Amino acid sequence: MEPPPLHTLPPINQRNHAITRLILRRLQRHVGVRLRLHGLRTQFARGGGMIVANHFTRLETFVIPYVLYREAQVLVRILAAPMFFTNQRLGKYLLSVGGLPTNYPQKYEAIARDILHGGWWLLFPEGSMIKDRKVIDRGRLQVSDGTGSGRRPPHSGAALIVLTVQRYQAALRHALRTGEDLERLCTALGLHHLSPAYLQAIAQRPAAIVPLNVTYYPLNPQATLITSWLTRLVPALMHADLRERLIEELTVEGSMLLKGVDIDMRLGAPLGRAADSQPDDPRGIVPGSPALWQRSLERLRSWRPTPRVPVLRERGGVLYWQRQRRRTRQMTRRYMQAVYGQTTVNLDHLLSGLLLLQVPHQRRVGVTELKRRVYVVLQALREAPTIHLHADLTNPDLQHRLLTVQRHPGVDSFAQRAVAHHLLTCTETAWEFARERLTKAWPFGEVRLQNFMQVCANEIEPLPAVMRALRQAVRLDLARQRAQFA
Numbered sequence: 001m002e003p004p005p006l007h008t009l010p011p012i013n014q015r016n017h018a019i020t021r022l023i024l025r026r027l028q029r030h031v032g033v034r035l036r037l038h039g040l041r042t043q044f045a046r047g048g049g050m051i052v053a054n055h056f057t058r059l060e061t062f063v064i065p066y067v068l069y070r071e072a073q074v075l076v077r078i079l080a081a082p083m084f085f086t087n088q089r090l091g092k093y094l095l096s097v098g099g100l101p102t103n104y105p106q107k108y109e110a111i112a113r114d115i116l117h118g119g120w121w122l123l124f125p126e127g128s129m130i131k132d133r134k135v136i137d138r139g140r141l142q143v144s145d146g147t148g149s150g151r152r153p154p155h156s157g158a159a160l161i162v163l164t165v166q167r168y169q170a171a172l173r174h175a176l177r178t179g180e181d182l183e184r185l186c187t188a189l190g191l192h193h194l195s196p197a198y199l200q201a202i203a204q205r206p207a208a209i210v211p212l213n214v215t216y217y218p219l220n221p222q223a224t225l226i227t228s229w230l231t232r233l234v235p236a237l238m239h240a241d242l243r244e245r246l247i248e249e250l251t252v253e254g255s256m257l258l259k260g261v262d263i264d265m266r267l268g269a270p271l272g273r274a275a276d277s278q279p280d281d282p283r284g285i286v287p288g289s290p291a292l293w294q295r296s297l298e299r300l301r302s303w304r305p306t307p308r309v310p311v312l313r314e315r316g317g318v319l320y321w322q323r324q325r326r327r328t329r330q331m332t333r334r335y336m337q338a339v340y341g342q343t344t345v346n347l348d349h350l351l352s353g354l355l356l357l358q359v360p361h362q363r364r365v366g367v368t369e370l371k372r373r374v375y376v377v378l379q380a381l382r383e384a385p386t387i388h389l390h391a392d393l394t395n396p397d398l399q400h401r402l403l404t405v406q407r408h409p410g411v412d413s414f415a416q417r418a419v420a421h422h423l424l425t426c427t428e429t430a431w432e433f434a435r436e437r438l439t440k441a442w443p444f445g446e447v448r449l450q451n452f453m454q455v456c457a458n459e460i461e462p463l464p465a466v467m468r469a470l471r472q473a474v475r476l477d478l479a480r481q482r483a484q485f486a
Contacts, residue, residue, distance in 0.1 A: 064076070081128075149444075
């Protein structure tokens with residue numbers, strides 16, 4: 001059978017898209033946000049595909065498409081929560097700049113066909129904002145369900161779309177090879193106006209998944225004029241739960257905009273190439289057409305009773321879909337590991353990890369000792385080819401300050417923020433832990449405001465090399481390493 005009829009995707013309004021880029025460009029000039037894109041090579045050189053990214057703030061919905069268009073001239077569509085499309089004007093605007101609600105009818109098939117036409121899509125497989133950045137639970141990949149009440153595996157929508165694209169390509173290759181149902185298939189896929197050579201190129205083009213990680217530094221959630229104004233305005237307008245969530249999100253993201261933040265976006269190598277391709281299987285797209293020798297062999301065998309038991313056919317279909325689900329889960333784990341592997345490790349990550357590892361065993365830590373342990377971790381991570389360090393961690397002058405009595409701006413900033421959140425009591429020579437606040441299991445909607453150190457430590461948990469270096473540094477006897485620090 002041919003692909004089912006679909007709703008036409010809303011076209012992108014180039015004027016609205018240009019105005020949105022202009023607004024974001026002007027906004028970036030007047031706030032303290034520093035946008036950096038790393039790892040851009042040839043990921044977008046060959047046709048369409050998907051970009052999968054982690055999801056920590058609402059800013060990513062606009063910032064990622066803006067930066068990718070600015071740096072790579074790639075027009076990106078994005079799947080977004082249906083709540084943003086409930087307002088008629090806002091929903092119409094979001095549709096015009098490439099947004100699509102997640103409840104759009106037959107969205108995976110529509111996206112797959114757009115990818116065949118060369119379109120690029122941004123998806124957040126985590127399914128919602130992971131405010132605590134906790135993605136590893138008992139050694140397994142598990143994320144919050146959005147409310148913090150439970151944990152689940154990441155969504156596998158990107159993998160399903162890739163498999164759908166591959167099925168369409170397999171059907172197209174089959175039709176091009178045999179000439180059967182080619183016109184009908186191309187009409188259903190919207191490819192009827194293309195030449196056979198171009199159709200062949202589309203059928204052979206890999207459907208790529210490009211992992212993208214977004215990291216923020218420093219994390220400094222504090223009340224701003226925006227949140228103060230909103231706190232007075234909103235109480236009578238919204239339900240209490242929605243009001244608290246809105247205030248929390250504006251506190252975190254408003255402080256990023258007004259107080260300054262580095263947003264490091266790092267692209268990985270495309271996935272979904274030969275390793276994820278599957279043999280031509282036009283099942284479910286167009287009917288199979290056996291070759292001449294197969295038909296002759298079937299006629300020779302026809303004299304024998306060949307019972308066609310419906311149960312066996314049904315069992316074969318079940319086994320087929322079980323294999324597809326297994327491949328979907330494998331692909332999902334693979335691209336999520338690639339997303340987290342692109343994390344830009346910064347000083348907040350290292351300090352938070354070291355301090356939280358020491359909280360159960362001691363009440364305070366010396367500043368000189370802590371700085372030296374950070375230096376030891378940095379030396380270990382320099383030898384790890386898969387670890388990406390923030391620019392401040394590769395600065396020779398700042399590295400030297402970790403071994404001397406000179407003040408380190410990053411360490412001082414961390415101490416000030418920890419004191420403001422009542423996580424540490426700091427003096428010139430030592431930091432004392434507020435154990436109760438550091439070890440408390442804060443609610444999902446409050447952890448970013450109450451314990452940014454736990455959020456930073458959770459973010460590097462999927463990086464085994466970083467966690468190993470931190471544990472080794474905590475166990476290290478610094479007295480025996482004096483020559484290294486001389």
